Amino acid sequence: MSNKQIKLASRPTGIPTADNFSFEESPIPSAKDGEVVIRHEYISLDPAMRGWMNDTRSYIPPVQIGEVMRAGAVGQIVESKLDGYEKGEYVMAWTGVQQYGTSGAENLFKVDPNLMPLPRYLGTMGMPGFTAYFGLLEVGQPKEGETILVSGGAGAVGSVVGQIGKLKGCRVVGIAGGAEKCAYLTDELGFDAAIDYKSTENLHKDIKAKCPDGVDVYFDNVGGEMLDAVLTRINRHARIVICGAISQYNSPKIYGPSNYLSLLVNRARMEGFVVFDYSKDYGKAAMQMAQWTMAGQLKSREHVVDGIENFHSALLKLFSGDKLGKLVLKV
């Protein structure tokens, strides 16, 4: 009876290599007072994890060398010494890339496997979904009839951003890599248009063609030259929501948007946010998104990779884009 774990063995430079991580086994933990032990069923793989591997000051401390890699997970409580949490209940917790984790009450959320498939609590009904919800509605402030452009449009965050945008009466355009993802956006999720950045000859022209009235809200998960191209097409008082920059996370030098003076010309703003700041309102967002899901207005896909030992190869799919929807590891 052992607990398989993935630990950070060394800090990556560029794309993480297999030997940046170590695969270890340790005894299954037991609960201290005020704790539960969770047997993980699914572990979340998110672009933000790349940042947590760097030894830099950020919105959250870096993962230390030798620590279990930080990740969200869903699973079943197998032991509880925490009031209000019973053995057998399902929870979402920040218990990392391992088979079993322990958690106190903080950031421990009960989930219902009968309401939604478990992996969804790591996607649309979890951190990526809340990121889309608060980032778009609180920071992006979309108004009916406006045009929303979202990069990483087929990803766990972007796909929710676009669908909420449609529910709010906006024209929604997604940028994604490949014909399959673009078809998913327009045919299955109801986006008004999609731009395939992998096959485009001129991203500027494609943005102009697909957003003929300009861009009012740009929700950016990608950064780099894509952000720079969008800056040339923003409208007056546009809002650029800086959610991430996955194109830059493995770069030695971040690409700075040289068209940022478009913010001046267009009286526009570029604003960052961190979803954890909205944690007191997660419940409200979850209820709203559950309603939309039940009504068939908010669709989700999860891309499941089997086996904790495949952590590294699965992680790379975040950067290659070789997945569709929310990427999770099945334990």
Place this chain on the structure above:
Amino acid sequence: MSNKQIKLASRPTGIPTADNFSFEESPIPSAKDGEVVIRHEYISLDPAMRGWMNDTRSYIPPVQIGEVMRAGAVGQIVESKLDGYEKGEYVMAWTGVQQYGTSGAENLFKVDPNLMPLPRYLGTMGMPGFTAYFGLLEVGQPKEGETILVSGGAGAVGSVVGQIGKLKGCRVVGIAGGAEKCAYLTDELGFDAAIDYKSTENLHKDIKAKCPDGVDVYFDNVGGEMLDAVLTRINRHARIVICGAISQYNSPKIYGPSNYLSLLVNRARMEGFVVFDYSKDYGKAAMQMAQWTMAGQLKSREHVVDGIENFHSALLKLFSGDKLGKLVLKV
């Protein structure tokens, strides 16, 4: 009896050269119905003029080749066919780099030469002052006790930003070029500290030392590497006001701020604005700033260059920084 004029002869690439402008003489204009003729006494030289020379879509159309170079000016009405404006009155208008200009009622403002020296209506009591007032208060939203950092701190805009910041109870730090300007900021204008970017060995370290509690509002007139350095020192929920980027106006390629992801980590925003959007409130701002000036709380300096024929060499002082305070041409 002729009207000396400076016209745009060709579009500059990089720093404007003398032959980008032509010096011409034409007859003194006469007023059509609804117009006044103004004999200019002072003409404003502003960084924004460099942008108006480029043939690019912006917040205002470019100056056309062969047109009198656009500029603000103050002078005396010598002929009026416009109701409410009398011969002999003084006005500020957008009548360009010439000795005499004609204007309709739009953007024509009466000024009182007994209240303030005339050049001040092109500086603190004119567009640069309003730019500082609305950019800081409306976009920057400073709160008492916060730290404001302003680049181009000794310039027409920056010097007013800093003084208004002090009036609002903030700690104010200015970035300027040279010991004389820095002394002007701290000794004469009451800034809490100044950073001499021309003599600094490490701008990051200087910003950290002079803004020990971080930067809450950065009012940026300069752009480039300076903006990138400040991005590493901003606080949570910081506001970066994009007013201009004089370090970049003559560059073939704008420097993009590679530290922009600091906006995400710090839940901060970068926002541009154009002063003309606030024109309906100029009167309110002018009264407030006149009161502060009378009370000795808002000081100004003008750097006067004599002779319209010296337009080109005077213009270059904007980019070299070889001037202190608001730069004007005396006609």
